[in-house]
Amino acid sequence: MIPYGRQDITQADVDAVISVLQSDFLTQGPMVPRFEQLVAEQVGARHALAVNSATSALHIACLALGLGPGDYLWTTPITFVASANCGLYCGATVDFVDIDPRTYNLCATALAAKLEVAEREGRLPKIVVAVHLCGQPCEMVAIHALGRRYGFKIIEDASHAVGGRYQGASIGSGAYSDITVFSFHPVKIITTAEGGMAVTNDDDLAARMALLRSHGITRDPQQMVGDSHGPWYYQQIDLGFNYRMTELQAALGISQLARLDDYVARRHQLASRYDEHLASLSVTTPWQHADSYSGLHLYVIRVQEEKIGRSHRSVFESLREQGIGVNLHYIPVHTQPYYVQMGFVASDYPQAMAYYREAISLPMFQTMTEVQQDEVIAALIEAIRP
Template identity: 55%
Template sequence: MKIIPIPYGRQELSNDDKNAVMEVLNSEFLTQGPLVPRFEQKIADYCEVKSVVVCNSATSALHIACLALGVSKGDNVWTSPISFVASANCALYCGANIDFVDIDPLTLNMSADKLEEKLRVAKKIDNLPKVVIPVHMAGQSCDMEKIYNLSREYGFKVIEDASHAIGGKYKDISVGSCKYSDITVFSFHPVKIITTGEGGAVTTNQENLAKLMRQYRSHGITSAPNEMSPTSDEEIWNYQQIGLGYNYRMTDIQAALGLSQIKKLDKFVEKRQLIANKYDDLLKKLPLAVPYCHPNSYSTYHLYVVRLNLKKISKSQKEVHNSLRQLGININLHYIPIYLQPYYKQLGFNRGYCVEAESYYREALTLPIYPGLSENQQQFVVNTLHQILS
């Protein structure tokens, strides 16, 4: 019997999504058309934020966010070790130094208490960060109010890496509103809450930052007359490069898909919530810990991460992982602590740097969760876990 694999995550595309893309393919604009600003406005309305700049990836969005905040050589940027490498790489792109703040073992997010401890020490040795990038792991917001208050006390800027969290809430406020941050970043990769194929966005309430990020997104170019240098009356100038930027633009094809997907955003999150709640109920008797959701947070459940109680299991984490994959359940691990990656170890990081992050890494497994996961598929995942862990 052929095994049909169950992925840990996948996109959910309807005929409406496909038709929206086909309309663009049949139009005059494939890129730099009217749909990119329209998609930006939709996100702004949804998040109740002043400005949105969409990009070709969340990695690009993180990079231009750092650039807009003036991150450069010699600056310090701190982030969570439990995230995709892009959360740290964006600082290195700017020539800055990167460091990590250990996680809260319950929420798996950057610990605000550990951040405060690290800031106290850094202040004494005049080594404070210029930017802190808290990561909303699996779709649950960090303790942004405390992090924001610390930013006011210690003088750093805040970029929320909300790649997992569009559609989520913190204290009943939409993630992306930037009430407690300077900039928020979203991802529209296929396994995220909504997708544009590849894509990302930055949100901000500071128009000066939005203006800079638009320039960084498009080669450092402007067409605004008030931003251009004076020229001869005989010369034709319809744009000028006024800084060094990148080609990080989103196409109208991607924006069309995003505009169609965002209509279903709330339904996607609601379905993920239902799947997560069912997992919570079906897994409660197994030797593992299901995800903890803080009362202040409405999680998007981009990921459903369990932590194995290895003292009560006869198998190792790797054995459980391999057994599930052999049966067609393509679970994953989110994430290896960034500083344990070979490249980061070359920068001087070693095991033991963030104790909670490493403890989590040795126990974590990501189970399948996405809107199209059927009840039968979920039950198969649960039944298989019961067999393996029993």
């Protein structure tokens, strides 16, 4: 089976992890702050906070921005459930904005229209989570302008987009958002096994997230209530969580980060080759915005059922039967049973549903060979044959 995604672990990665195992620190040592510093430098942000998953990063980002009961968080229905669940964790109400049919990202035009209605009804969002699906950034200039007009905060869910750029700047630089979140899950562009990162240019947000990721505990006398009792003393000053990243994960991340640019460049080579070989087939290949450089975490095609005379499901199943580990990113969040219980129905977001009926994620990973890619292409040709 050729998987849709796969980590690349080199001897250098193994050696980096072993060196931590042989050191004095397995957690809360020098590797985590070093990884944070390198990521901050890579993306051009003032602060980077490492955590144990991108889901955790989204959660503390929402809390740091003051999201709570009575507030609204809006995001896209075409994303992993964590992009929405982070609002529920804070007691907020979650809603969705339909997608752009070209980029599959949250549609800035649909967002503007929904904001006009929400303003009249007194239910404007406190936070909008803009998800850079497949690695292609959202229209952040337009979303940022709407944020300034309507007063909402912006989180970029860049779980797919580390190593990408928007208008010449690295995704994560923070020009158009308050906080950006990255994922380092094994199928992502670089990995720490599990892990995530929240980056920001705001000193106060960084301090708040640092507190929340570690039980709400501080050893800083300036943050404490009353006097310190001695050098052993710490205080819990907020209700935080155990969301810390380990030294082992950070060491792996540092090693992987050195290859980030090469990894993304290789993904672009593979995507270009897919574009060329699939151009004559009855599938829609990804459209890339001219002002961005995608991280290309995923390569998603859309099956043109009316042309091939076969269903989306049959094409998907044929590819799996031929040993191609395709996937579908993502089932629209609003159709999940948990969200249906809240009152959402499939027809609420027609562009998202149209995407779901046609989308297939083809294998895309940095160590993929052209021989493997040729197998995928041949299998796709077979799968869509009438």
